[in-house]
Amino acid sequence: MEQFELSYEELASRLSRAEAIIEALQHGEIDATILGNKQIVLIRPEEMVRQTEAELRASERRYRSLVTATAQIVWRTDPTGRVVDEIPTWQEFAGCSKETLLGKGWLNTLHPDDVPHVQQIWQQAIEAQKPFELEFRILRHDAVYRDFRVRGVPIFNYPDDLEEWIGTCTDITESKQIRVMLDDERNLLLTLIDNLPDYIYVKDVKSRYLLVNEALRRQLGAGSKDEVIGKTEFEFTAPELAGQYFESEQDIFTTGQPLVSHREPILDHDSGSRRWVLTTKIPFHDTQGHLKGLVGMNRDITELQDMKEALQRERDFAEGLIETAQVIILVLDTQGRIVRFNRYMEQVSGYTLTNVGGEDWIETFIPDEHKAKTRAAFKEALNEIRTLGNISPIITKDGTQRQIEWYDKTLKDPQGEVVGLLAIGQDITVRLQAEHEKDHLLEAVKQQREQLRALTRQLAEAQEAERKTLARELHDQIGQSLTALDLNLNLISTQLAKPTSHVPDIVRTRLEDSLTLVAQTAERIRDVMATLRPSVLDDYGIVAALRWYGNKLASRTEFYVKIDGDEITPRLATPVEDTLFRIAQEALTNVAKHAQAERVIIQVSSQNGRVRMAISDDGQGFDPASQMKPSEQQHWGLVTMIERTEALGGRCQIKSSVGQGTQVVVEVPR
Template sequence: MTDMKKGRILIVDDEPEVLNPLNEFLIKSGYKVSAFSSVKEALEALKAHEFDLLLTDLIMPEMTGIDFLKAAFEIDPLLVGIVITGKGTVKTAVEAMKTGAFDYIMKPVEWKILIPVISRALEVRFLRVREKRYRSIVEDQVELICRFLPDGTVTYVNEAICRYFGKKHEELIGHSFMPFIPVEDHEFVKKQIYSLNKDNSVITIEHRVIAPNGEIRWQRWTNRALFDEHSRIIEYQAVGHDITDRKKIEESLKLSEEKYRLLIENANEIIVVAQDNMLKFVNPKAIKIMGFSEQELMSRPFIDFIHPDDKEMVLNNHLKRLKGEKIPEVYPFRIIDKNGNTKWLEISAVLIIWEGRPATLNFLSDITERKLAEEKLKNSYMQLRSLSIRLSEVEEAEKQALASELHDQIGQNLTVLGINLNIIKSLLGNKENAEILSRIDDSLALLNQTNEQIRDIMSNLRPSLIDDYGLLAGLRWYSEQFSKRTGIRVEVTGEEFDQRLAKNIETILFRIAQEALTNIAKHSRADSVTIKLQETDGIEQLIIADNGVGFDPNAVRQSKEPKWGIITMKERVQAIGGNFQIKTKQGDGTTLIVEIKK
């Protein structure tokens, strides 16, 4: 019986003598396979059914395999494609990889090497599907969820925020959230957020916002600071919701307790009055959430309903509030309902006079679902980081495998071809064969040029110098090639670290150096670059500096077009637990610093 978990494969080849044996082999290997000799029929099948892997011929009557890949990826962007051909060239192989092909296999196909390639391709497909599913967990939350940098620049928003403010993702990401807050509240919000540190990493604040129609509304946000390994804040994660109705109730209660009792009875929050460690008033929402009757709630000390681990904290805060001492304006705690279930509540309270004596008026929101959402969000973030690392590892492995195949197969064939051409040339070595000898010389020159191109491709895919001699040697080699190509002088200094970094970390640092030099060539107008490897106090650093025109970081963050080069470098570093910094200003060059804790 076919194991559906192995993957669903679609094959397209106009040659029955290739299509039929390949179809039978994959079915016997346990895959669910659909085979087509027509590109149009294959595209219709892709629209009607879901597939994990696409195997396509390169040369077909209706459409080339590369054009077919492009059409297929438009239907399913998560699809993984492999090109199989008997008429391939280095140029078509590179074009196929640029289109998004996972691999490029020459005919006749060797069955023993096909299954490992398919297994790796399916692993990439399943990683892509899982990554999309984890992202959807965050997008489906009804709570307002966002992340932002220490300067207030938004880096992520979920659909709920877009709906609330009537904005698209691209209108919010890369811009500050402060324009949505009344100007007179800016200082308060900044002060609260900037008070977070490693010992006090979470704060809940209530503040006003400006709705799309200009109405002033209230929101409550729980802000959590995220730190790097040096305890520096790199980002904030925030979860919020609208509390305008509750704020209106608070204002109403201040004016007249009796007049607005109806609002309290129908409020969507728990409202209780506490005095002498007892509950003197409870609204219907309290009865519904806690499961106890009104008499049960008012006949026992309120501390009896608090989770054992939170009793002391809640009681101390209540007594301090009665004394007028400073306590958090809003804080969460747990209760145990009548059925023994643990629920999370968030409390905001004010000091009042109840029947002539001090008491507290308490507003409590059930945040159990939000706590679960935060936990899911945290788990999803960790999963996404793991998936990102794994995808990077798979990509590097495939690059190395492709480089080996270019060397072991095409490289050896070209070498033999060169030897044969030289032998033919020596056998024809007389003036009567001058025209033939000229053609052979042209062929040998073209052969040498092709060899050089293949060596360049292999070096870009995976420089063997890194594996053999270390990161510093790889950086020096690539810098020399870069200088020859661009005319920009590059100086590489430093020494290899006492203990070599893990292979994946060396690869990531090398890729970052590649991306940085590419950006310098495109944008900096620099004529000199320095690359330095050094170790300081157990921190290994890669520092890349140019003498170019620099740029305005604020302008880059506020740009509507994401700067994927910088984003990719930052994510690569964060994926291995490192720290990424860019120091620049307009007219004064740019310095990029990567730090990895030893």
């Protein structure tokens, strides 16, 4: 079939011209016509009619061939939009007859929803007598509606004489579907980028915004995206920063090379503070390869940057601690090879990390006799059996050994796999030496203390023996002499009292004074004897002796002494009774001198092979810590009580506070 390439306007023009010629010929108004651009042929009217009719028939054939050959629907209507002739392509597409389309019947092939709009556009076009375009849906023969773009043009006989309408219907279903798909994809893409936290944008080659997402719109402080489109950074940020952005983007356009993961500053619109973003900008081109602009994305890394800086500060701080720490910090891999150690390890060992890095720790530093034990401990540590306070020596560069106390912890990667061991070691060589010396000193002190206790015990026993001897001597020698003297003086006094005796009064007076002095001396000697060694202690035991001494002391002081307890049976050993009595004697003496007490209670009991004596007063009390200082010589009695008790293997506690009285508690073995 012959193909024609005529526009609809040209086709309409030719038809109009042919019809005008026919009309002129019928009226005999012309006898010539123009056949070409430059050819004029004179013809007779009847020839002109025949020629014009032939041209008209040829034009009509060409028109129908064009209508049949084209993929579009070509249609014709009268001036009011009514179909008056068949429309083969429409009839074929819709699967309908000519009669279906005649008049306004063609509207019945449209989608019902489109008819009102089509009628409105047609009416406006008829009134304006101007070309029009619109879209509507036509029902295809398979009952499927297809989308068409419709264009109609008016055909005039004369400038104001509208003769008919000619137009086309172009099937745009696929293109419209594609356009809808593209719109959906665009909307999806816009929705996606609008909900991303990153700043996403498109700029032209002059760095003007063509597209921005919501995150960037907020960051720029714009009320809407339209306020950003067509503008540059200079309208939103500081000039120096905007200038940097512009120069980097122009470099991208010049070189064609993208800018990838570049760190640069931005200004936060709300706070005015500087933030950091990781920027990627990529140039883009049209289908012909022409540079059109760039696509950019900024990711806010301010928090990440802050964390990185904080982490760096922490790392620097940790490194400072590691390098200045006065302990060994050692890192080994899972094979026991040296990964790193700190400066203190260099000082202790004499090696640098450069010397021994990567070497086997055990083979390099551990003495042969400790290697097996250390390897076993290393394997246990890798199995997360921690070593705490294990002492193991190392060999230094000069061959000496240092004693190290180790603490370790396994090191793991982010997946939880063990990758090595961290060991912290403290050089305790000097400490161990000091402890060894201290042990010797403590042993010596212990021996000295035992000797002191033995001496104290012996001294107390010797003192008691001396007291007993002295008391016996006083009783046996001086006591007897005083008794004899008293008898003699009394005899003389008796003789002088006889009437036959002539003695001066002064002699009688002196004799009476001598008798009184002898009696007083005897009494004082008995007191001294009782103080040196009360016979009641030897005869009856500790409780009786305490009662005797308490009553005696109470008679000469202003406080009352109560003894609470029964005599212990069987009787205590003499050294124990002597010690308890002397401690009670010292305590009561202190009460009399310092306490200003009104009442003293002495409790004596025995249980589980131990004897307990508690001496409590209600006096003014004191601070034992201050009174036990060596400088407080007036309170050596307290120290003596403690020493006496410890000499027997016992314990003496002195409890007191100012205003709360005092209690002395003594516990000794039987």
